[in-house]
Amino acid sequence: MQSIRDLKSNFSGPPPPTSMAAASEAYLQGNIRMTLEDLELWKTFHEIGTEMIITKPGRRMFPHCKLSLSGLIPCAKYILLVDMVPEDGFRYKWNKDKWEVAGKAEPHPPCRTYLHPDSPAPGSHWMKQSVSFLKLKLTNNTLDQHGHIILHSMHRYHPRFHVVQADDLFSVRWSVFQTFTFPEMSFTAVTAYQNTKITRLKIDHNPFAKGFRDEGTNKKRRANKNQTCVEKRAKMPDNPNQNSKEDDSPGFCQSSYDGYDRAEGELPKRKDEDAVKEERYSPWGAERQQGGRTESPAGMDTRDVYNSEQLVPAQGSYQPYRAHEYGKSPSPPSSIGSSNSGSGRGCFESRVPDVATVPDHDSSKPRAHEAPGPSHCGPQQHLLGPQDYSGVLNMTVAQAGKPGVLGHHIYSPYSAEQPLVGQWSGPGPSQYPPHHPLTTDYTSQAVHHGYHHGNVAEWSQYPLFSYSCW
DNA sequence: TCCTCTCTCACATTTGAATCGG
DNA sequence: ACCGATTCAAATGTGAGAGAGG
Numbered sequence: 001m002q003s004i005r006d007l008k009s010n011f012s013g014p015p016p017p018t019s020m021a022a023a024s025e026a027y028l029q030g031n032i033r034m035t036l037e038d039l040e041l042w043k044t045f046h047e048i049g050t051e052m053i054i055t056k057p058g059r060r061m062f063p064h065c066k067l068s069l070s071g072l073i074p075c076a077k078y079i080l081l082v083d084m085v086p087e088d089g090f091r092y093k094w095n096k097d098k099w100e101v102a103g104k105a106e107p108h109p110p111c112r113t114y115l116h117p118d119s120p121a122p123g124s125h126w127m128k129q130s131v132s133f134l135k136l137k138l139t140n141n142t143l144d145q146h147g148h149i150i151l152h153s154m155h156r157y158h159p160r161f162h163v164v165q166a167d168d169l170f171s172v173r174w175s176v177f178q179t180f181t182f183p184e185m186s187f188t189a190v191t192a193y194q195n196t197k198i199t200r201l202k203i204d205h206n207p208f209a210k211g212f213r214d215e216g217t218n219k220k221r222r223a224n225k226n227q228t229c230v231e232k233r234a235k236m237p238d239n240p241n242q243n244s245k246e247d248d249s250p251g252f253c254q255s256s257y258d259g260y261d262r263a264e265g266e267l268p269k270r271k272d273e274d275a276v277k278e279e280r281y282s283p284w285g286a287e288r289q290q291g292g293r294t295e296s297p298a299g300m301d302t303r304d305v306y307n308s309e310q311l312v313p314a315q316g317s318y319q320p321y322r323a324h325e326y327g328k329s330p331s332p333p334s335s336i337g338s339s340n341s342g343s344g345r346g347c348f349e350s351r352v353p354d355v356a357t358v359p360d361h362d363s364s365k366p367r368a369h370e371a372p373g374p375s376h377c378g379p380q381q382h383l384l385g386p387q388d389y390s391g392v393l394n395m396t397v398a399q400a401g402k403p404g405v406l407g408h409h410i411y412s413p414y415s416a417e418q419p420l421v422g423q424w425s426g427p428g429p430s431q432y433p434p435h436h437p438l439t440t441d442y443t444s445q446a447v448h449h450g451y452h453h454g455n456v457a458e459w460s461q462y463p464l465f466s467y468s469c470w
Numbered sequence: 471t472c473c474t475c476t477c478t479c480a481c482a483t484t485t486g487a488a489t490c491g492g
Numbered sequence: 493a494c495c496g497a498t499t500c501a502a503a504t505g506t507g508a509g510a511g512a513g514g
Contacts, residue, residue: 053505056478060503093475102475140477153476191477192505199505208504211483 032163034180037066037130041205042184049099050187051198058137058148062206065133065159065185072123072163079164079172080116080126082133084149087156087186094194102154109142109150113162120168140191151189158186 036042041063042050053059065082072078086108093102114136118125139148151157158181166175193199203209 062504203505206504207486208484208502210485210504212505 031071032178033070035068036182038063046184048197051190052187054138054140054151054189056141058139066130068130069126074124076123076165077120077167079119079166081113081162082159083113084157085160092154105155106152112149153189153191156188
C-alpha cells in the first residue's frame with residue numbers, strides 16, 4: 001500500500017492563499033448563516049468514516065442533508081444548490097478494518113448540481129424551517145438521466161452547498177454565490193458497505209432499515225450475518241483486536257483510526273497536536289491537516305458555517321441549458337469519457353494556476369453591483385410560488401435555444417466538442433488536489449470559501465449546474 | 471485456473487404519500 | 493373538511509452470485 005501522504009505529496013502545490021478569506025470579506029453582502037442539522041449524527045458517522053451507498057437507480061443519502069439558514073433577506077429570492085466535490089485525488093479500498101489508498105482517482109464523472117426543488121424561494125421560505133435535500137440521490141451510473149449526482153465508488157467526496165440570491169434561474173449567473181461545506185459531511189461512496197460499524201449505524205438510525213435492527217423481526221437474518229462475519233474475520237490473519245473493539249463500543253470503531261494511525265506512522269511527522277485534534281473527528285482527519293482545521297466546539301448541536309461569496313461570471317455557460325441538452329440526448333459514454341480524460345484534463349492544466357492563486361477580482365466586483373440582480377422586496381416580485389418554479393426551470397430549459405440566452409455561452413473549454421454534460425464536468429482527480437483552496441478551506445474550521453471567480457476560467461472549475469434536478 | 475475485489479440483483483421489511491370511504 | 497383505513501411505491505440493508513482483473 002502506498003501511503004496516503006506519499007501519494008498526496010504528488011499533488012502538493014503552492015500553499016493556499018491565506019488572504020482569500022480576508023479578500024472575500026469585502027464582497028460579503030450579507031451575513032448568511034448555514035447550520036447543519038443532525039450534527040451529532042453526522043459526527044457519529046464521520047468519526048467512523050461515513051460511507052454512502054451509490055446504486056444505478058440512485059440512492060438517497062443517510063444521514064440526509066438537512067440545513068437551516070439565517071441571515072437571508074426575507075423577501076429576496078434564493079436558489080439552493082448542492083454538488084459533490086472530490087475530497088482528494090485517490091481511490092480507496094477497504095482493507096480489513098481500514099481504508100487504504102488504492103491508487104489515483106478515476107476521472108471525475110459528469111459533475112451535477114442538485115437544485116433544491118423549492119428553488120427559487122424567498123429568504124423567508126428558506127429560513128422558516130429547515131431545508132432538506134432528502135430527495136437527493138447518488139448514483140454510479142454515468143449515463144444516469146434522472147439528474148442524480150454521479151459519483152465513483154470507493155472515492156471520497158463531500159457535499160457543497162450554494163446559496164444564490166436570484167429571482168429565477170435566468171439571473172443566477174449574475175448573482176452572488178455563497179458556498180458552504182461541512183467537514184462532518186465527507187463520505188466515501190461505496191456500492192456496498194465496507195465498514196460494519198457504518199452499517200450498524202445506518203440500521204440504527206435510518207427508519208427504513210428498521211427491519212434489520214436486532215430487536216426487529218429480522219433477528220435470524222442478522223444472526224446469520226453476524227456469524228458469517230465472525231467466520232470471515234476468523235480467517236483474517238492480523239486483526240486480533242478487531243472483534244473486541246467492535247463489540248465493546250457501541251460502535252465506534254477506533255479501528256478506522258488505528259488504520260490511519262498506522263498509515264500516518266509510515267509518514268513524515270506532522271504537527272502532532274493537529275493530528276490529535278483531527279483524529280477525534282474522523283479516520284480521514286489526519287489527512288487533512290494542512291489547512292490547520294480546528295475542531296468545532298464540543299457540545300454544539302449544530303454546526304454553523306459562515307459563508308463567502310462567489311461571483312458567477314456573466315460569461316459562464318448557464319447550465320440548465322445543458323440540462324436541457326442532456327435531457328434531449330443522453331450523454332453517450334464517449335462524451336463522458338472525453339470530458340473527463342480528454343478536454344477535461346486539458347482544461348485542468350489551465351485551471352491549476354487559478355486554483356492556486358488568488359486572482360484580483362476588481363473586474364468582478366462591480367459586476368455584483370451592476371447586475372440587474374434579484375429584487376429586494378420590490379414590486380417585481382414574481383408571483384410564482386415555490387412549487388411553480390420547477391416550471392420556471394423547465395421554461396428555462398425550453399428556451400435553451402433562444403439567442404441571447406445560449407448566446408452568453410462564451411467560455412467553455414469543451415464547448416464545441418462537448419455539448420453535453422462534459423462541458424462542465426468537474427475536475428478530474430488531480431483537479432482537486434489537497435491544496436485546492438476548497439479542500440484547504442474544508443480542513444479549516446471556518447470552511448469559509450473565500451474564493452472569487454473573477455474570470456470564467458476560475459469559475460469553470462466549479463461544476464455547478466452541469467445538471468439540475470427538480 | 472484461482473483468488474480478490476467490486477458490483478448487481480432479488481428479497482423481506484418499513485415508511486410515507488396517495489387514495490378512498492365514512 | 494376532516495379522519496382513519498387501506499394501498500402502493502419507494503427506501504433500506506442483506507447475501508448470493510456475477511464479472512473483471514491480476
